Amino acid sequence: xxxxxxxxxxxxxxxxxxxxxxxxxxxxxxxxxxKDDIRICLDLITSRERELNEEAGIENNDxxxxxxxxxxxxxVSLDSTELSKNxxx
Numbered sequence: 001x002x003x004x005x006x007x008x009x010x011x012x013x014x015x016x017x018x019x020x021x022x023x024x025x026x027x028x029x030x031x032x033x034x035k036d037d038i039r040i041c042l043d044l045i046t047s048r049e050r051e052l053n054e055e056a057g058i059e060n061n062d063x064x065x066x067x068x069x070x071x072x073x074x075x076v077s078l079d080s081t082e083l084s085k086n087x088x089x
Contacts, residue, residue: 003049006048010045013041013045
């Protein structure tokens, strides 16, 4: 139940950030204190999620990946029939 609550609160805070993000040069509708409070809340949520995962024996080594980030893994077929098909084609 706690994980569901954390996920819901995190989702709402992220939606608030998305909905209130302004274009560069425009005044942000949230005060600096409110923005700091949201950052603190998200940090607390993330810390608790990490604690719950550690208690459950779940390891999370994921990091954010961006759409335009180069792929670090390349799959190469070592099947000789695949190699011969590619050479002929």
